[in-house]
Amino acid sequence: MRAITLNLDKPTGISLEEVSLPDLKPHEVKVQLKAAALNHRDEWCRQGRYPNISNGVVLGSDGAGIVVEVGSDVESSWLGKEVIINAATFWGEDQKVQSKDFQILGMPSNGTLAEYVHVEASRLCEKPSHLSFEEAASLPLAGLTAYRACFYHGQLQPGMTVLVTGIGGGVAQFAAQFAVTAGAEVYVSSSDKAKINRAKDFGVKEGFDYKNESWIEDALSQTGGMDLIVDSAMGDTLPDLIKLLKPGGKLVFYGATLGNPPMLDARRIFWNQLTLQGTTMGSDQDFKDMVTFVNEEKITPLVDSVRPLEKSLEAFELMKAGKQTGKLVVKID
Incomplete structure (x- = not known):
């Protein structure tokens, strides 16, 4: 599959590469991504300013798409559903603060600037029906x-x-x-x-x-x-x-x-x-409450611009310059 990976050996800091996904784990799903959105952490990774970074990791935390495969321990009802992905992983049981194992999708684990991603089924939420994939992809981390x-x-x-x-x-x-x-x-x-x-x-x-x-x-x-x-x-x-x-x-x-x-x-x-x-991102409960709020109030994220995967570098440069108003989105065909 095509993906944007961290490559600090290049002046741009990123590469468009062909990447193979590992085998799907029993508790995971495979999501065909339709759109992904950039966050400042993606740009900080590109600049080598984020902790524990390594070349070759697929960047991107925000994503929306369609479930195309489920692991053996996942309910088959997820197949074919339009979803957004909660990028916060291993928050833990304490609503007040994240656990020491807390991570964000896209570093150190492979992220959403790709044609497909494997994530735990617990990270999925059905896409709000009033949002396009591009709008929905803008929501998870920042929202x-x-x-x-x-x-x-x-x-x-x-x-x-x-x-x-x-x-x-x-x-x-x-x-x-x-x-x-x-x-x-x-x-x-x-x-x-x-x-x-x-x-x-x-x-x-x-x-x-x-x-x-x-x-x-x-x-x-x-x-x-x-x-x-x-x-x-x-x-x-x-x-x-x-x-x-x-x-x-x-x-x-x-x-x-x-x-x-x-x-x-x-x-x-x-x-x-x-x-x-x-404060940081948020717990699983925060995420559920946020999506419910967006659904009930029909909130639509502001999207600055949309471009294809092969032009992701343009989005990174806009992020670096700070000229955007709203989210920078990559559409994945």
Whole structure:
């Protein structure tokens, strides 16, 4: 089968290769992939910045397709079903935190940027019928991360004032969509006006340009402060975000792309009873709840662009440049 594999011996960091799948295990299914979507971890693997990477592994965590074969221990009713794949594996039994064995599909195990993939049947969920394969493939990793950040940790409720930073990326897009759908008053930040305008199209109230020196003051003046902030940057942005939180507010962060904060305003945090909460992807229960929410509310992921498998490098380059609004999708024929 054709697949995009990690190849750090090449300047591009990836190769389109012919790859053979191992024998199907009793508890696994074979999925013919119709679409896959990129995440930042795929680009970080390509740059050699992800832990425990190795050449030859098929990249990709997000995927949607059709079950074409089942292992001996799997119910035959899965055959022919349109599915999405939960990329989070070995979460464990504790809803609060993942186990030490937790992994994400696509490194170190073979992922979804391929014509076929073998996954445990427990990783399957029927594709929401209102979504195309391209839209459905956009959902798993980013949707799960956003859902856990907003609802499990953020305890999102109607009427809350919410800021989602860095709108345009997959998790931020879903966090904003989920919060709007849940009845929150949602704001976003970005240095790209087009990304802010796209967010307004699905119900975001306003956006702030974080390169504007007065954006914190403007946001406080307009909103009165935030009940919840969902962030992935941290670094030297943290002191400003803390200033934006209302007393009793919460900042949930799922990354630190700008590194560790240079300082922490501990007095403001304890006096205002603020919460700083880290989060990752999510549990199996989070995934089921997220898909149910998407189904019931008929949420449609934002897709930036779609291209064939042989042009995956273009998608990686767009991911690297950070120019996308929504998910970068690879269609697999």
